[in-house]
Amino acid sequence: MGIEKYKGRVALVTGASAGIGAAIVQALLKHGLTVVGMARRVEKIKELALKDAPGKLHAIAGDVSDEASILAAFKWVKDNLGGVDVLINNAGVFPFTSLTEGKTEDWKRILDVNVLGLSICTREAVQDMLSRGVDDGFIIHINSVAGHTPPTIDGMAMYYASKHAVKVLLEGLRKDLVAKGSKIRVGEVSPGAVRTEGTSNMAAAPPKVLEFFSELKDMPFLESEDIAEAVVYMLSQHPRVQVHDVIVMPTGQPF
Template structure:
């Protein structure tokens, strides 16, 4: 009888915001390493379609708004019934909306904190007790370079991502002696649907070409290019694989040298 020797064989990974972009790339990468992966998204139809594209019986889809503690708890319970307790949590769900500070309303501020910061807190809060009970866990929070520095017109998003990094550091210290690591990855502008929408908005408002609009976004990236989703997924996978046990409480920039 053959034995599965894949590094993450038998591990249950849950990835939020997994219906497209970075989240979907992370789900695929963890599947490639042998994990059973739950893809979580806001709309079940979208995340189920994404899971089906992976063509892997170890991919499962659930739906929840990560900003809702009750919805997320219910979805994690359903995932647990399918694959067992969550061993690896990837808090990737996020949303970015821009507005000048003097024109920002409370709804935008609250929405950015709900999805990006409270959603990350909710995920950790729900899976950590079982990780502590088993003395094992890997948590990776997808933050942003906006959590390491400021950008104009995204004050609420940047504040939320700074909060994610603070949360990462504090929880990592609390559980450092329990074989649980907590890290953040901080991508720069990445080639996702959301960024493509931003590029389109720049074109519409300024009359710039697509290449000129991209140049505006990557101006702070010394490599002068958009980050690929697969590059973020590779960094996330490394933090979950055997051999990275001493890496915890870190915020790793994936940004072509933008953050030194």
């Protein structure tokens, strides 16, 4: 019994317009899931449709930092598709911001998207599943190796803190579901360096950050599809198996 058990079921992917989110959307479409891609750039999501894939794509506009936007997205899914069976919390931001000189708005943006937005989406998905008696749903957070290590350079501590929070929230979610007697499974994928829009566009990064990455100009990167494959792996396991955390790093990553 693999991922085919979710064929025709509804998966919501946040941050779906590019990079890891886009790769996850297309991987799930290939396995026959009905995929709802949520992001601010809705036109980019529509471009991800695959003509020969058995799954169907729905693109909806949504901002994970805005609770009203999240609630509207879940209402649309419930009204039009019946509800969410699989949630992939992929949306995330990583502005470089100092703990001694950083702007509060930058800190708030990190926490609103990476922690609060993820938590609101999770709550809404779980409540929806429980209300429909769905006992084989799945919640997957796209975390980072940053959730398992100290900051590598200054200016990244708030981002690292947000990813450590994701790790703690995942275990808290697992225990909450166990206490409810639910068999909804949870897990996280923690990538190392991935080649995405965010890592490719470093023009606005502070000088220290540019210096750090220039020293690692030949550093190996994962591709977004590698992370999508890890998500498929999680979803493919027997219902008795909960893969709690998959750490995926490019071969030869120096930090």
